[in-house]
Amino acid sequence: xxxxFIALYIFMLAAFTGYEVIARVPVILxxxxxxxxxxxHGIVLIGTMVALGHAQTPLEQAIGFVAVVLGxxxxxxxxxxxxxxxxxxxxxxxxx
Amino acid sequence: MGILLDVAYFTAAxxxxxxxxxxxxxxxxxRGIVWAxxxxxxxxxxxxxxxxxxxxxxxxxxxxxxxxxxxxxxxSGKKVAMTDMPQMIALYNGMGGxxxxxxxxIALMQAQDMSLLIxxxxxxxVLIGAVAFSGSLVAFxxxxxxxxxxxxFSGQQWFNLLIFAITLGLGLMLAFAGNEVSGAALLAFVxxxxxxxxxxxxxxxxxxxxxxISLYNALTGLAVGFKGLVLDNPALxxxxxxxxxxxxxLTQLMARAMNRSLASVLFSGFGDTGSAQSGEATGSMKxxxxxxxxxxxxxxxxxxxxxxxxxxxxxAQHKVWELCQLLIERGVKVRFAIHPxxxxxxxxxxxxxxEAGVPYDLIQDLDEINQEFETTDVALVIGANDVVxxxxxxxxxxxxxxxxxxxxxxxxxVIVVKRGQGAGFSGIExxxxxxxxxxxxxxxxxxxxxxxxxxxxxx
Numbered sequence: 228x229x230x231x232f233i234a235l236y237i238f239m240l241a242a243f244t245g246y247e248v249i250a251r252v253p254v255i256l257x258x259x260x261x262x263x264x265x266x267x268h269g270i271v272l273i274g275t276m277v278a279l280g281h282a283q284t285p286l287e288q289a290i291g292f293v294a295v296v297l298g299x300x301x302x303x304x305x306x307x308x309x310x311x312x313x314x315x316x317x318x319x320x321x322x323x
Numbered sequence: 324m325g326i327l328l329d330v331a332y333f334t335a336a337x338x339x340x341x342x343x344x345x346x347x348x349x350x351x352x353x354r355g356i357v358w359a360x361x362x363x364x365x366x367x368x369x370x371x372x373x374x375x376x377x378x379x380x381x382x383x384x385x386x387x388x389x390x391x392x393x394x395x396x397x398x399s400g401k402k403v404a405m406t407d408m409p410q411m412i413a414l415y416n417g418m419g420g421x422x423x424x425x426x427x428x429i430a431l432m433q434a435q436d437m438s439l440l441i442x443x444x445x446x447x448x449v450l451i452g453a454v455a456f457s458g459s460l461v462a463f464x465x466x467x468x469x470x471x472x473x474x475x476f477s478g479q480q481w482f483n484l485l486i487f488a489i490t491l492g493l494g495l496m497l498a499f500a501g502n503e504v505s506g507a508a509l510l511a512f513v514x515x516x517x518x519x520x521x522x523x524x525x526x527x528x529x530x531x532x533x534x535x536i537s538l539y540n541a542l543t544g545l546a547v548g549f550k551g552l553v554l555d556n557p558a559l560x561x562x563x564x565x566x567x568x569x570x571x572x573l574t575q576l577m578a579r580a581m582n583r584s585l586a587s588v589l590f591s592g593f594g595d596t597g598s599a600q601s602g603e604a605t606g607s608m609k610x611x612x613x614x615x616x617x618x619x620x621x622x623x624x625x626x627x628x629x630x631x632x633x634x635x636x637x638x639a640q641h642k643v644w645e646l647c648q649l650l651i652e653r654g655v656k657v658r659f660a661i662h663p664x665x666x667x668x669x670x671x672x673x674x675x676x677x678e679a680g681v682p683y684d685l686i687q688d689l690d691e692i693n694q695e696f697e698t699t700d701v702a703l704v705i706g707a708n709d710v711v712x713x714x715x716x717x718x719x720x721x722x723x724x725x726x727x728x729x730x731x732x733x734x735x736x737v738i739v740v741k742r743g744q745g746a747g748f749s750g751i752e753x754x755x756x757x758x759x760x761x762x763x764x765x766x767x768x769x770x771x772x773x774x775x776x777x778x779x780x781x782x
Contacts, residue, residue: 245568280376294425299392307400
């Protein structure tokens with residue numbers, strides 16, 4: 228079990244990390260970056276897997292099933308659109 | 324098995340942060356998403372061995388659900404046009420919020436000797452996740468054009484506040500319910516949270532939608548982080564909170580680029596109040612032929628192209644770039660000027676131009692290029708409107724007053740490519756169109772660009 232204050236430390240450090248990572252980003256990357264961070268919270272998928280994994284009643288299973296579908300959609304969809312956007316960033320120096 | 328899970332989750336968290344860091348620079352961005360993707364695959368794979376995942380039925384359900392959700396998302400993500408990216412992000416983000424809410428609902432249903440703090444956080448996570456879910460779906464529907472732009476009634480904010488207060492009260496009840504969580508209260512809580520997400524998003528105008536999507540993105544991150552605490556899973560906590568913080572900052576940056584505060588986006592009407600403004604622009608709009616414009620640009624020293632969403636809708640970016648290449652061959656200095664909110668989202672236009680093959684070093688943002696308009700021969704405004712409207716500098720009564728704009732009006736000649744004589748997205752008349760040095764080139768962006776190419780080629 229992650230104890231109360233340890234959790235608080237994790238939250239605080241993670242919040243600073245997120246802030247710092249984005250702090251000096253050029254405007255041209257705002258949309259891809261939003262998409263990329265949208266993909267990263269797709270990690271919710273593993274949470275839904277655990278929730279469905281220990282579901283006991285059919286109702287819990289039904290909710291868990293929907294949650295995993297949604298979580299997988301977040302992760303996979305987030306990846307595909309971000310990748311498609313970033314694929315396009317090229318410099319004129321490379322392809323003349 | 325426990326140590327394997329810990330190592331894998333730790334690695335995934337590191338990969339996420341490094342990936343996000345790399346995505347913040349155009350040179351390394353490609354690698355960034357691949358790294359983050361590797362982290363996701365690793366974390367998902369080891370979760371099949373999580374000690375709490377048990378029962379054959381549950382395993383089958385998990386496989387089926389991942390196949391279904393992942394498959395649909397893969398298919399839709401590959402298929403969607405670049406112009407529709409913002410609403411797809413909203414949709415996938417909403418799914419994440421829904422997933423987080425689902426975890427919380429199950430956790431509350433199974434509540435057994437949960438500490439008050441964790442039970443409260445589970446309830447808060449359900450609330451945030453559900454609001455992000457329904458709010459994102461409304462944002463998707465609006466951008467996709469399924470839903471009418473705005474919906475308002477008198478006393479709406481008080482009504483929303485009331486709903487929120489009731490939802491919060493129910494949430495508190497659930498947090499203090501201990502092992503006796505009532506199913507009916509939980510159901511009401513979820514439904515009210517969903518309703519609040521819808522109500523909160525309905526009155527927000529289309530122009531502000533990107534800021535709202537970014538806000539929901541941050542909220543989903545927060546909800547995921549809270550679920551990590553409930554499930555005792557550090558990977559979820561770290562990834563969720565990192566996104567929550569990054570998303571909050573990104574929301575602020577976007578709001579600032581539009582010269583709006585987050586509060587005014589959420590609680591005031593914009594986008595439909597603007598149309599009440601009377602167009603006081605004087606003078607007339609002067610049309611011009613494509614052939615003349617072709618000559619003007621071919622013999623110019625310096626041309627700045629100002630693309631807007633209209634160009635993207637007409638799918639004209641490929642033709643425009645072809646035109647610019649012709650001009651560059653003739654020795655004309657061509658640059659693209661991008662307003663922070665060109666397109667539907669900050670950076671959206673850059674993506675669309677990148678898709679057409681425009682190198683990103685020809686693309687410049689507002690601060691870089693604004694001084695250069697005075698020495699520019701031709702400013703070609705194609706599909707943009709509000710972002711070049713000089714009233715933002717001059718008329719304090721205008722709803723867009725104070726918004727930073729591209730100073731196209733300072734250029735020696737301004738060519739505006741436009742489908743018709745209507746006003747822009749905000750419904751405000753554009754004073755630029757009436758200036759002496761401005762000429763209007765009417766027509767669909769794509770066909771106009773094709774005509775211009777012909778005109779330049781035939782010289």
